[in-house]
Amino acid sequence: MGDSPLIDSLRKAVEAAPQDVPLRLHLAGLLLDAGSVAEAVSHIGTVLAAEPTSAAALDLMQRAVGAPASSQSSTTAPPMPPRPAAPGWESDAPSDDPTADSANRSEADLESEFDWDAAARDLGDLAAPMFLDGDEELTEPAYDLEPSTIRLADVGGMTEVKKRLDAAFLAPMRNPELRKLYGKSLKGGLLLYGPPGCGKTFLAKAIAGELGASFFSVTLADVLDMYIGQSERNLGEIFATARRNAPCVLFLDEIDALGQRRSQLRSNTMRGTVNQLLTELDGVGASNDGVFVLAATNAPWDVDVALRRPGRLDRTVLVLPPDAAAREAILRHHLKDRPVSKIDLAAAARRTDGFSGADLAHVCETAAERALLDSAATGAVRMIEMRDVDAAIGEVKPSIGPWLESARNVALFANEGGAYDDLLAYLKKRKIL
Ligand SMILES: Nc1ncnc2c1ncn2[C@@H]1O[C@H](COP(=O)(O)OP(=O)(O)OP(=O)(O)O)[C@@H](O)[C@H]1O
Ligand SMILES: [Mg+2]
Structure with a gap:
């Protein structure tokens, strides 16, 4: 043709x-x-x-x-x-x-x-069958079992956050002998929070890649069910699976949706889910030894305060927009498998202050698109060059403005007990406060 x-x-x-x-x-x-x-x-x-x-x-x-x-x-x-x-x-x-x-x-x-x-x-191996013959397994596991191919090395920058994650559970998981020595069991939880697109989910996927089978990722869709009581049962099932597979890390993404402040909730159904989550985190009826809960949100102020009490998600880590070194690493990561030539990553990193990881990924995408369209228009294939990256940086606008605005209000008026001190410090450093 x-x-x-x-x-x-x-x-x-x-x-x-x-x-x-x-x-x-x-x-x-x-x-x-x-x-x-x-x-x-x-x-x-x-x-x-x-x-x-x-x-x-x-x-x-x-x-x-x-x-x-x-x-x-x-x-x-x-x-x-x-x-x-x-x-x-x-x-x-x-x-x-x-x-x-x-x-x-x-x-x-x-x-x-x-x-x-x-x-x-x-195509049998590649696409889902259109009709089932009856012998196929219909029940799907309630959580994500797909192996993650991302490793911690793929996560640009974030040295501080990586260090805290290592201390909180990567090192204790690797060293059962040390755990025994100090009589410390692996349990508790840690909440990652920060502006959208700055790598919370990406980081969790990287940890999944490091830990393999001992990482369970749960999203809202895995839990919620339209039938009364079923969401609670799903949560119970997820925690039971995690306990059976201990030591492991259970990742609850977008926890603000799952564990929203009960005072904000209008429906009783979601209230039951929040209560169930609290019960499961306390390990009532079963021990949570060896189950480490990692959660992520960009609105920690919408998360029920009870979820953040000691023994539950008691530690918080702020995941900030990447600094220059991190931006360089992120740009390198997103350009490394593309046909690029003579890209000055340091210069691009300098020009993208305030960009989130997702914004930077979008910059690389836009630069590649420019080179592609150009190649298609002229008929001569060319590499992605610095001029494409520069033009893309001009086109893409940093997306974390609205988040900074709400964070500012929280840090100013709702910093109870110094929960958001590190956020306050960051906003001051950026002269937003
Ligand atoms: N440190 C990083 N290194 C490499 N890529 C990154 C990094 N941070 C973010 N990215 C890129 O940005 C994308 C979006 O990040 P991610 O989904 O993890 O953000 P998030 O913090 O979970 O955002 P949200 O709060 O909206 O869920 C990732 O898929 C990845 O491509
Ligand atoms: Mg996310």
């Missing part, structure tokens, strides 16, 4: 930078739009072989095979293309409209060239 010049130049770009996943997926998307499904599938397959959990790749694959999206997002799944009827189905089906039959048949004729069963066999 006659391909567009854009697709052609993207093919060349992908050949030049085989590791660039977003570029490859972009090409795959265009190929799908152009109807070159087989070639698109081979690119998506390459990405999935390296990153089996890549959401973007899985979405494209689902588009390619016309399967529904995963069960959680089935309500937003794109409509399935019509599947040709099995022989005999049409004649059995009652039809009100006599003309519909012939129309259906011609559509089915058109599609009959495509061997659906062969395609399903080929």
